[in-house]
Each structure stands twice: as C-alpha cells, then as structure tokens.
Amino acid sequence: MGLAVKKDPGLEEKLKKVDEMLEKYKGKKGVLLQVLQEAQSIVGYLPIEVQKRVAEALNVTLSEVYSTVTFYSFFNLKPKGKYQIRSCIGTACYVKGADKVLARLEQELGIKVGDTTDDLKFSLDACRCVGACGLAPVLIINDDVYGRVTPDKVPEILKNYE
Amino acid sequence: MEMVTLTIDGEKVQVPKGTTILEAARKLGKKIPTLCFLKGINEIGACRMCVVEVKGARALQASCVYPVSEGMEVFTNTPAVREARKVTLELLLSDHNMECPTCVRNLNCELQKLAEELGIRSIRFTGEKHKAIYDDFSPSIVRDTSKCILCRRCVSTCHNVQGVGVISPNHRGFETTIAPVYDMSLAEVACVNCGQCILACPVGALKEKDDTDKVWQALQDPEKHVIVQIAPAVRVSLGEEFGLERGAIVTKKIPAALRRLGFDRVFDTDFGADLTIMEEGHEFIERLQNGGKLPLITSCSPGWIKFCEHYYPEFLENLSTCKSPQQMFGAVAKTYYAQKMGIDPSKIFVVSIMPCTAKKFECQRPEMRSSGYQDVDVVLTTREISRMLKEAGINLASLPDEEFDDPLGISTGAGAIFGATGGVMEAALRTVYEVLTGQELKNLDFTDVRGVEGIKEATVEINGMKINVAVAHGLANARKLLDRVKNKEATYHFIEIMGCPGGCVGGGGQPILSAEERWELDYRKVRGEAIYEVDRNMPLRKSHENPAVQQLYKEFLGKPLSEKSHELLHTHYTPRPKYPEAE
Numbered sequence: 001m002g003l004a005v006k007k008d009p010g011l012e013e014k015l016k017k018v019d020e021m022l023e024k025y026k027g028k029k030g031v032l033l034q035v036l037q038e039a040q041s042i043v044g045y046l047p048i049e050v051q052k053r054v055a056e057a058l059n060v061t062l063s064e065v066y067s068t069v070t071f072y073s074f075f076n077l078k079p080k081g082k083y084q085i086r087s088c089i090g091t092a093c094y095v096k097g098a099d100k101v102l103a104r105l106e107q108e109l110g111i112k113v114g115d116t117t118d119d120l121k122f123s124l125d126a127c128r129c130v131g132a133c134g135l136a137p138v139l140i141i142n143d144d145v146y147g148r149v150t151p152d153k154v155p156e157i158l159k160n161y162e
Numbered sequence: 163m164e165m166v167t168l169t170i171d172g173e174k175v176q177v178p179k180g181t182t183i184l185e186a187a188r189k190l191g192k193k194i195p196t197l198c199f200l201k202g203i204n205e206i207g208a209c210r211m212c213v214v215e216v217k218g219a220r221a222l223q224a225s226c227v228y229p230v231s232e233g234m235e236v237f238t239n240t241p242a243v244r245e246a247r248k249v250t251l252e253l254l255l256s257d258h259n260m261e262c263p264t265c266v267r268n269l270n271c272e273l274q275k276l277a278e279e280l281g282i283r284s285i286r287f288t289g290e291k292h293k294a295i296y297d298d299f300s301p302s303i304v305r306d307t308s309k310c311i312l313c314r315r316c317v318s319t320c321h322n323v324q325g326v327g328v329i330s331p332n333h334r335g336f337e338t339t340i341a342p343v344y345d346m347s348l349a350e351v352a353c354v355n356c357g358q359c360i361l362a363c364p365v366g367a368l369k370e371k372d373d374t375d376k377v378w379q380a381l382q383d384p385e386k387h388v389i390v391q392i393a394p395a396v397r398v399s400l401g402e403e404f405g406l407e408r409g410a411i412v413t414k415k416i417p418a419a420l421r422r423l424g425f426d427r428v429f430d431t432d433f434g435a436d437l438t439i440m441e442e443g444h445e446f447i448e449r450l451q452n453g454g455k456l457p458l459i460t461s462c463s464p465g466w467i468k469f470c471e472h473y474y475p476e477f478l479e480n481l482s483t484c485k486s487p488q489q490m491f492g493a494v495a496k497t498y499y500a501q502k503m504g505i506d507p508s509k510i511f512v513v514s515i516m517p518c519t520a521k522k523f524e525c526q527r528p529e530m531r532s533s534g535y536q537d538v539d540v541v542l543t544t545r546e547i548s549r550m551l552k553e554a555g556i557n558l559a560s561l562p563d564e565e566f567d568d569p570l571g572i573s574t575g576a577g578a579i580f581g582a583t584g585g586v587m588e589a590a591l592r593t594v595y596e597v598l599t600g601q602e603l604k605n606l607d608f609t610d611v612r613g614v615e616g617i618k619e620a621t622v623e624i625n626g627m628k629i630n631v632a633v634a635h636g637l638a639n640a641r642k643l644l645d646r647v648k649n650k651e652a653t654y655h656f657i658e659i660m661g662c663p664g665g666c667v668g669g670g671g672q673p674i675l676s677a678e679e680r681w682e683l684d685y686r687k688v689r690g691e692a693i694y695e696v697d698r699n700m701p702l703r704k705s706h707e708n709p710a711v712q713q714l715y716k717e718f719l720g721k722p723l724s725e726k727s728h729e730l731l732h733t734h735y736t737p738r739p740k741y742p743e744a745e
Contacts, residue, residue: 048344052741061327062741063351066343070333 014043018050022057032058032068036075045076081116081123083161085109086140090129093137097150101137102126104151108158122161168234183225183236184212194238195247195276197254198313199226200362201681203323209313210250211276214238222246244280251280256287258365259294259308265366272364272676273311292336299347301526302355302371302519307339310367315677316340316359323663325638326469328353340367343742352472352740354637356465356661357519357543357670370519370671374550376540380511381424388511389427389499390420391491391570394435394581395517395666396544398692402673403548404559409688411696414563417571420515420547421564422556429495430566431514432573434487435580435589437494437714438462439705441731442484442586443593444722446656450629455479457632457647457654460586462486464524465661465670467735469637474644475737480657483732487580488514488521489530491570492537493730498718499570500533507533514541517581517669520661529733543671572710575606575697582690583635583665584611584618587658591622591631592704598624606703612694614664614687617643619652631656636663664690 018039025031035058039050046069048062055062069075087105089098106112109122116123132138135147139157146157164179170187177186182205187194198209207224214225217235222243225236237243255277262268294308314331317340321327328351331338342351360368380388401410417428446458461467461482470477485493492512500507514521518541524530525538542550551558566572576592579585588608595603610620611631616639622629632654634643640659646652662668664686675685697703705711719726 048742051343055741061321061330062343063327063330064321067330067332071331073334 011043011047011049015049015053017042018053022053026057027059029058032060032065033072036065036069040075045079047077047079078114078116079120079123081121083122083141085122085124086127086130087113087124088128088130088132088136088138088140089126090133090136092129092133096136098137100151101139101149101154104154105139108154122158166230166232166234168230168232168236170236171238177230179230181230183214183216183223183228183230183234186230187214187225187236187238192238194225195279196226196677197272197276197311197364198315200315200318200677203362204313204315204318206314206318209254209311211247213243213246213250215240215243248280248282249286251276251282252285252287254311255282255285256289257291258311259291259306265309266369266372267363267366267674270674270676271366274365275676290336292339295339295341295345297341297347297349298371299349300353300355300371300523301349302522303348303353303357303360304369304371305341305348306367306369307341308367309365310340311365312338312340313364314340315362315364316368319358319362323636323638324354324356324358324661325641326352326354326356326473329359346742351742352738354465354468354472354661355520355523355670356637358662360519360670361668361672361674364677370543370545371522372546373522373540373542374546377513377542377550380513380539383511385509386511387426387505387509388424388513389429389495389570390425390513390515391429391431391434391488391495392416392420392515393431393488393517393666394578394585394693394696395669395672395689396515396547397578397696398581398667398689399517399544399672400548400558403545403552404557406559408675408683408685409692411692412558413696414565415558415561417566418561418564419551419556419558422561423550423554425513427567427570429491429570430573430577431487431491431516432577432580433570433708433710434489434491434494435462435577435586436574436705436708436711437490437731438484438487438580439576439586439589439593440711440715440722441490441727442482443590443597443705445482445484446590446594447598448723450655457657458482460590460658460660461733462580462586463659463661463666464518464520466637466640466659468520468523468738469640469661471735471738472740473641476648477644478735478737481735483728483734485530485731485733486521486524487577488516488541489524489537489733490731492525492530493532494714495570496533496535496537497730498714502569502717507535510535511540512538514538515544515547516541517544517666517672518662519543519670521671532730544669544673545671548673569710569713572708573700574705574708575700575703576705577708578696578700579693581666582612582693583614583660584608584633584658585665585693586660587611587631587633587656589705590656593706595622595624596704596706603704611658612690614684614690616663619654629656630654631658633658635660635665635668637661639663667693 051065139146197211207227212225213222215237297305397413401412420428459480496507521541576589618633634640667689668686
C-alpha cells in the first residue's frame with residue numbers, strides 16, 4: 001500500500017480543524033483512539049498528514065498511530081466516496097450469492113473492495129451482517145438499503161446516484 | 163518487602179509480591195519455555211509458549227505475566243500444558259519459512275531450539291502462509307517477514323530501549339506484519355540503523371546486510387591492496403563466536419586470523435580513535451576557550467548521528483565535526499598511508515570490522531570520500547567476519563598471538579576504551595587535561611563515567627575550571643539527556659552519546675545472545691569490563707602519546723585542527739525528516 005491517495009481538495013481546511021481539535025488533547029495519555037475517531041469525523045479518513053499531527057500532539061510515534069489505524073477496521077486510510085457502498089457478505093447474504101453481487105459492483109465501478117473511484121463519487125466496502133438477513137443479499141448505499149439484490153440489478157441501482 | 167508463598171509442581175517457594183510465575187519457577191531452577199519474553203524489554207504474554215496450569219484458574223495462564231499470589235498452586239508440566247505448548251509452536255512453525263539450514267540464524271535460533279526441546283517431530287497443521295516482505299533496501303538491516311513470529315521483541319526494543327519507534331505491528335490478525343508505516347522499507351523511514359532489533363530477534367527475521375561477498379572478491383583480486391581495521395569492541399566479542407567465554411579478550415588472535423584470511427595488512431581502529439581524540443580534544447579546547455557552541459557532543463556513533471539528524475536537528479551544531487574513528491582511519495589510509503607506501507589509493511581496499519550495523523550506512527555517506535575515493539569500502543559486522551573465518555576453516559581460539567601492523571596498527575588504551583560507554587569521554591579527558599595544564603595526569607581512571615548506568619554525570623576540575631560532563635548510551639537515554647539540556651535543567655560542557663546500550667560492546671553487529679542468556683548475564687557489562695582490562699594492560703594509555711599518531715601529524719597533517727585535518731578528518735551533518743513525506 002503506497003502513500004499516494006487521491007487528492008482531497010478540501011484537505012487543507014480540514015487539517016486546520018484537526019489542529020484545533022488536537023489542542024485540547026496535547027500531551028494527554030490514553031486518548032489515541034478517541035482522537036483518531038474525532039479526526040476521522042472531521043476529515044473523513046486518516047491520511048498521513050493527519051496521523052503525523054496526531055503523533056506530534058500526543059507524543060507517540062507515527063508508527064504507533066499507523067499501527068492503531070490499520071488494526072481497527074473503523075478507520076480509513078483512503079478517502080471515502082460521496083456514496084459509500086457497503087455490500088453485506090455475512091453468512092445469509094453469502095449463501096444467497098453476495099460474492100457475485102460484490103464482483104459485479106467491482107466490475108461496474110472499476111475498483112476493488114476498500115477502494116474509492118477517482119472522482120471520489122463511490123467507495124466500496126464489504127461488511128458483515130447488517131441485521132437484514134430476510135432480505136439477503138443486502139446492499140447499503142449511504143442510508144438506502146437494497147434487498148434481494150442480484151448482479152443484474154447492480155447497474156440499475158447505481159443509476160440512482162448518477 | 164511483602165513475601166508470597168506458593169507451590170510449583172509441589173515444591174514450595176517464597177518470592178516477593180508482584181513476582182511472575184516464570185520468575186518464581188526460575189528461582190526453583192525450573193525452566194518454562196519462552197519465546198516473546200525478553201526480560202525487562204518485552205514482557206507481554208503474546209506467544210503463549212510459557213503457559214502453565216494455575217489451580218482454580220479457568221484456562222492455562224501465561225506465566226511470564228501472571229503474578230503470584232499467596233497459596234497459589236502452579237503446575238508447569240502436565241499433559242495439558244505440554245500439548246498446548248506443542249500446538250502453539252506447531253502453529254507458529256506452520257506459518258514459518260523453514261529454510262533452517264540456509265538461514266543466517268541456523269543453530270542460533272530460539273524457535274529452532276524450542277522445536278528441539280519440545281520434541282516437535284511433525285507439524286500437524288498446513289495451510290495458507292502470510293504474505294511476506296523481504297526488505298533489503300537499507301544498507302544496514304534486512305527484514306524478512308517470512309520468518310517473523312510476531313513476538314514484538316524488536317518493536318519493544320526500537321520504541322522503548324532506543325526511543326526510535328519506526329516499526330510496529332501493522333494490520334490485524336493473519337495479515338499482521340511488523341513493519342514501518344505504510345509497509346515502507348526501513349530505508350525510507352527515520353530508522354537509525356542501530357541494529358538493536360537484530361539482537362532482539364529470536365529468529366532470522368532481522369539480520370545485517372551481508373557484505374562478505376564483496377570482501378571475498380577483494381581478497382581474490384591480485385590488483386588490490388586489501389587492508390583491514392578492527393574496532394575496539396570487536397576484540398572482546400569475536401572470541402564468543404568461537405566458543406570462548408563472553409567478553410574474552412582476543413586482541414592478539416585477531417591479526418593472526420585476519421592474516422590467514424588473506425588481508426595484506428591488519429590495522430586497528432584504535433589508531434583512528436587516538437587520532438579522533440587529538441582532533442576532538444582540541445576542538446573541545448577551542449570551543450571552550452573561544453566561546454564556541456557547547457556542550458560539545460561526540461560524533462563517533464553513526465546510529466546516534468542519524469538519530470540526531472532525524473529527531474534532534476537543533477543539536478547538530480553541538481556535534482563534534484570530527485569523523486568517527488573508522489572514517490578517520492579510511493581517509494588516512496587512502497592518503498597518508500598510500501603516499502608513504504607508494505601505493506595507488508585506487509588500489510587500496512579498506513575493510514572495517516565493526517560491532518555495528520550503522521557503520522555500513524556511515525561508510526556510504528557522500529561526505530565520507532575525502533580521499534577522492536570512498537574512504538572505507540566495506541564494513542563487516544563481528545558476526546560477518548566470524549562467518550568468513552569459519553568458512554575458511556580458521557579457528558580463532560586456537561591461533562597464536564600476533565601483533566597488528568605498522569603504522570596504522572599502533573594504539574593506546576585510550577583508543578581501546580572507545581568500545582565501552584563513557585570511554586570516549588574518558589579518553590578525551592585524559593588528553594584535554596594534559597594539554598590544558600601541561601602537567602601529567604596522575605590518575606587516568608575517570609570511573610564516574612564508566613559502567614552501565616543509563617546516564618552518567620561528572621564534574622572534572624582542570625586548571626581551576628569546573629568542566630561538567632555527561633554520558634548517555636542507548637538512544638532512549640540520549641533523548642532524556644537531550645531533553646534535560648533543551649529544557650535548561652542541566653548545563654554541560656561535554657557530552658558523550660553512544661547509540662547502543664553499553665556503547666559499542668553492545669552494538670547491533672555483535673554476537674547474538676538468546677533471551678535466556680541475556681537474562682542470566684549482562685553481556686554489555688562483561689564486555690565493557692574486558693575493554694577496561696585491555697586499557698589497563700596497554701603500555702601507553704593516552705592518545706597524544708601514540709607515536710604513530712605523532713608521526714602522522716609530523717609528516718602529514720601538521721597539527722590538530724590544521725587545514726589538512728579539516729579536509730580529511732572533519733565533516734558536517736544534514737537535518738533529516740522525522741516522518742516520511744506524503745507523495
């Protein structure tokens with residue numbers, strides 16, 4: 001995984017907000033997770049610029065910050081799209097063909113799971129069980145839930161977000 | 163101290179409260195197998211090799227982190243315990259790159275040894291192996307994660323002992339990899355090349371960059387005049403690789419061994435160290451008398467230098483401009499020595515035998531070419547030269563005593579003590595005292611700056627002036643000392659910093675001890691004491707009395723800090739980023 005990520009045009013502005021947020025945590029111990037969570041809620045993801053600021057403010061190594069960011073699936077190293085697609089691959093969805101739905105999504109969007117399209121419009125993630133097993137396989141785009149999805153329905157669903 | 167009584171396998175033992183089961187068992191002479199445990203450095207109960215049964219406890223417990231309690235009953239050798247350990251070890255082995263006979267750690271591997279001790283004769287598990295990284299971009303350290311067992315001993319060492327912290331467990335579960343951020347190479351991050359991670363590694367996942375082939379080739383080449391210099395700390399460690407006791411002094415065996423290997427001349431870095439004292443001692447006096455930047459900080463340790471460049475660039479002006487002894491030696495070898503012997507310097511091949519992996523980086527720095535060539539061609543660690551000798555069938559231990567060659571093999575005790583923490587300071591004080599006072603120093607032993615305490619301080623009175631000195635070794639200690647100076651909590655005139663704990667005797671290129679042996683023996687202390695014994699037995703113990711150094715000044719350099727000295731023996735430093743840059 002390289003350092004290169006798609007440029008977020010609003011990043012400078014968000015980094016300023018991160019700096020402000022970090023002020024209240026300077027030198028504190030045991031607050032790394034909380035700080036990372038706040039930083040991600042500001043920026044949307046945790047690029048190296050954010051991780052460096054967190055490391056400096058909390059007086060921990062960048063290596064420790066990166067280690068923590070990559071341990072928790074909640075944290076993102078790359079920016080998420082305007083529309084965040086989560087394709088459920090929990091047991092019920094999986095046996096109903098979620099893998100094929102996911103493959104079709106990758107094909108239509110031209111990205112792999114965990115990635116974001118170059119225009120920052122869509123990001124694609126797989127998730128485990130969203131509690132709607134009766135509707136398997138399930139797809140969630142931001143707050144919209146789609147049930148009984150088949151690979152062929154994928155292009156149609158994506159059209160709603162053009 | 164509150165004491166606790168417990169029984170282990172039916173034997174009663176009394177230990178202080180807070181003791182772990184592992185330590186209590188050790189007191190009874192019982193050996194519980196460990197792998198991730200590195201006393202005082204990595205005590206995290208991660209690998210589960212040390213599990214024991216504790217009566218009343220729900221599951222098996224990791225004895226390295228489980229504190230004893232009154233009346234506790236522990237069983238270290240039950241079928242359940244033995245089976246759990248075996249399963250754990252087999253699982254580790256099932257994801258391990260088992261190329262043992264060709265591994266650099268063959269016969270000195272804790273995983274291998276444990277497999278033997280636990281009687282593993284087959285591995286019941288097969289399956290996918292983790293995606294491995296082989297990172298050999300650093301000139302000093304190679305990472306091979308196909309052999310990594312995720313024990314985190316290197317991580318704790320890098321973060322806590324060295325205060326560097328450029329490697330961590332990244333990602334999660336089966337994908338966990340010990341690596342720098344973004345799985346970069348060590349060469350791309352602020353690693354200082356100290357190699358302490360290699361000493362901590364129980365397996366072959368971390369090793370020095372092997373440069374022995376380059377030396378074999380040079381030794382084969384009839385065109386080349388191949389000379390070798392050997393660092394102070396190697397003479398008290400190389401014998402260990404040949405079955406001698408830790409810290410055995412083999413100063414005179416080394417010339418015999420290296421001649422038999424085919425080197426044209428065998429010289430001594432101690433000569434370079436004496437020369438360093440001449441330059442650095444006068445630099446200190448100059449700064450002291452002319453209001454120069456103080457404290458002056460020593461510059462012999464390339465791990466420390468790179469650390470300063472990455473993490474404390476505000477102290478770069480405090481660093482002595484003197485090159486390290488190895489680099490002074492190289493620059494003199496390809497100029498003065500070449501001239502004196504009538505040898506074309508392009509034909510001279512300089513090999514250094516160092517206790518150090520950072521020296522491999524140092525010799526490749528662009529500043530280290532003041533002879534017009536790379537001043538030192540190849541650096542080999544103590545471990546690499548021992549491998550070459552073994553390959554050539556030369557048993558160091560059984561060789562006769564021989565002397566180093568003239569003129570770059572002549573040295574004093576002051577040069578020798580560079581190998582132990584505090585030694586550069588002591589050597590400098592011996593010379594500075596006599597230069598400033600014009601009187602003979604009666605007691606040469608500055609014992610306040612000796613020993614393995616992390617930070618040492620002393621005040622020395624010279625000509626009625628009180629000189630405050632401090633010594634730190636291990637970079638986490640260096641951090642503490644520098645922060646103290648930065649926050650104006652202490653004022654010093656002269657500071658010695660060595661990158662590795664114990665100084666060069668504890669260098670990252672030295673023979674590797676198992677965690678078990680490290681628990682038994684403070685190898686840095688033992689080797690350090692040997693270094694001072696070398697010093698005591700030298701006829702000359704002050705750098706300025708070295709006749710070969712005196713001759714060098716007379717015939718070539720003029721005087722310390724002369725123009726020629728500056729050209730060949732001094733250098734400058736470069737601020738380096740603390741973090742990798744985003745693209």
